[in-house]
Amino acid sequence: MNSFTLTQATAADEAVRDLTSHDGAAYLGGGTNLVDLMKYNLERPTHLTSLGLLPLTDISSLPDGGLRLGALATNADTAWHPEVEKRYPLLSQTILAGATPQLRNVATNGGNLNQRTRCYYFYDLATPCNKREPGTGCSALTGPNRVCGVLGTSESCIATQPSDMCVALAALEAVVRVQGPDGERTIKFDDYHRLPGDHPEKDNTLKPGELVTAIDLPEEGYADHFTYLKLRDRSSYAFALVSVAVGLKMNGNTIEKARFALGGVAHKPWRDQEAEKMLEGQTASPDLFRQVAAKVFAEAKGYGEGSLHNSFKIELGKRAIVRALKQATEMSQVVNPNVFLNSNP
């Protein structure tokens, strides 16, 4: 780790001023990703603006019926917040499907959005990686790439955004509130993360100096019909190979409104609004779910066969969509290995 100076800010505007007055500065939230990346010498900030004292830990109701999640509320406090458990159980379960209790006790909501990819080559300083060192090439295109993406990839980068929480936030159509040198603005969740294109070094659409202050959830939480299906190489503490977050509004067996997003398959939580529309107004059925799954992966591109390479994710992803939609319509989540994590004592 390189040497750095550290300031503890006490307000968001003070934090923005402190960060922008130092070259090579970074915000320090919980630090569970940033400090780790600094130990690997992947991030080399010369100054840290610590956010630990900022009053952004509240989770509070919004006048429009939604819920505001403070950017510095921890993942654990968010998942176990009574309002989140009751109104947004999809979000609660999704957060609890990720990382470990120790990490969730420290990792913040804002930091969860901004965590970096876990692509092997991003972490391996000895190999080319356009995300880490733009212009050096992408080792994952031909090397083992089991964890990499199959949707929205580019020849520059096939890394995935690793968050579970963000998959639920995409399905819930959250809004990210940010504050920067030019004041405050909001970013729709779909627009927060970006596809790699020619600039995989940019994970999101934040401008220099901008700080996430809150995540706003709309009123609809799909508490009656939801699921988070996470498929991974071991049953706990592993990143998703494929995950699906689903929220449905049902009337009998008819789907009135459908929102879903996928994790583990792209540079951002993957939503397909056309596929969502295919579900709306329709009677829930396995045939319909298979058509929707086929639509989502119609343009998918795998990067090699076998267990080391990721083409398997296309069929796995289709099956995951079908199963997740079935679980959400029937609320048959007893088959979901994640469900017991959310049960109240």
Added chain:
Amino acid sequence: MSLQFIQEPLDKATPHVVPAQAVTLNVNGEDHTIQIAPWTSLLDALREYMDLTGTKKGCDHGQCGACTVLVDGKRINSCLALATVYQGKKIQTIEGLGTEENLSPLQQAFVDHDAFQCGYCTPGQICSAQGLINEGRCKTEDEVREHMSGNLCRCGAYTNILSAVMEVLHDGDVVVDNGVLITVPVASTKASSVE
């Protein structure tokens, strides 16, 4: 594609010297004022600056849980925590959970259930289990397994770790099968593990 090796140039690291600062940490109910640099992890502060070596350094990347301590009653990985920002918080390490003469219930249960071989992961396992009990969210074996997944044991003592945690969680009762609570008096579990 030709393989191109990249060595990160050292000049990217900033050469400027950051002076050590006086930092006061409250550990096990006692204030410790130490001189540390901003990049000193809480783990290193405990081990290298306060001689509290019960907390162990395993992977140093938040993957193994050997460094688990409690902060304001919540379990965290001290290796990923910068010590400077933990001023004003109540930090509890394995040294603060019990004494040699008076072990904490979890420490006693780990002994009774033979819940370790080499013992390196044990302080982290016990602090993590204490955090799990403080959280009050887990009842069944499956839940405890899931909520102890941040602590690895290379000796593979998981079975006995689980039974030790279950005993304390249920105050002497032990859940043997998934979700099926079988009441076992503490004394008899001790007897069976000692033979």
